[in-house]
Amino acid sequence: MNSNTFRMPAAVLLATGAVVLLTAPPASATGGTPAGGEGKSGAVVLRTGLDVGLLNKTVHVPLKATLNEVSAPAKAEKTALTVTLDGVEGNRPVSVLRADVATSKATADKTKAEAEANLAQARVHVPGLPLLSLIEVEKVTSKAVCEAGKKPVASANVLGTVTALGKKVTLSAGGPTKVEVPGVGMVSLELSSTETTSTTAAAAALRLKVAVNPLNLNVAQVDGEIVLAEAHCESPKGSAPTTKAPEQPDIKTQTGTGTGGTTAGSGTTAGSGGSGSGTADANLAETGGGSLTPYITGGALTLLALGGGALFLTRRGKTQ
DSSP states (O other), rough: OOOEEEEOHHHHHHHHHHOOOOOOOOOOOOOOOOTTOOOOEEEEEEEEEEEESSSSSSSSEEEEEEEEEESSSSEEEEOOEEEOOTSSGOOOOOEEEEEEEEEEEEEEEEEEEEEEEEEEEEEEEOOOOSSSOEEEEEEEEEEEEEESSSSSSEEEEEEEEEEEEEEEEETTTOOOOOOOOTEEEEEEEEEEEEOOOOOOOEEEEEEEEEEEEEOTTTTEEEEEEEEEEEEEEEESSOOOOOOOOOOOOOOOOOOOOOOOOOOOOOOOOOOTTTTHHHHHHHHHHHHHOOOOOHHHHHHHHHHHHHHHHHHHHHHHHHHO
């Protein structure tokens, strides 16, 4: 099983009364700074920020470590993290995390930035509690997607059972869930937090606030925070993809001929307050230039000629 191991020199602790910051380098991180216009993304399977107080010294040892922290483009698949702190647990390695699956991945280009972290069958320990897991989870995942021209999306899930300090926990989205064990301490668990803006997204499957006082193996207290399965991204700086404008309807212009005048239909239909004008224009166009107009005109002229002839004959008969 892969592991990251870090050791704190005892001479540094004794000579300075302080400790050097412990930070695990990104595991299997590859790639460099994104080119101009590309998005940004990153993920981490586990992040710890703990303060460990020792019984026989007035020293507080900071335990700050990460597992599988990557920045785009990169991926990591280590499944174990151990840290050695002088004066803690007989200077033996402290197994912070053991998991069957622990993967993180981040990608980014000029169209999309994406990151995800996955953890399965994981057990987290803190110094002073080697036999009792701080938390055990079946599966946790987080994902962040930032695509150019679209709203960023963040999601986080906790699947299966969760156990904290040996107690089965039912997590609630309404607020932190607290687990307290007399003589051991308390753990506050925050479920699946996500946050998005117009250009960024971030997700964390589980966030734990730790306050335990095991009084065992020279450890007086452990305080701080642990984050499981965290992902974040930032949208590319490029312009948003263009969308095709809707096609205008094919409007045919109507023209009227003849004695009724000429009226051109504009193709627009008035609303409820002005529907009369549109209807009137249409009627004028129909009465002024219908297909029967030549026949009606010819018939009228014929009747007019016959009427004139009849009137002439009538007047002539009266004069004789």
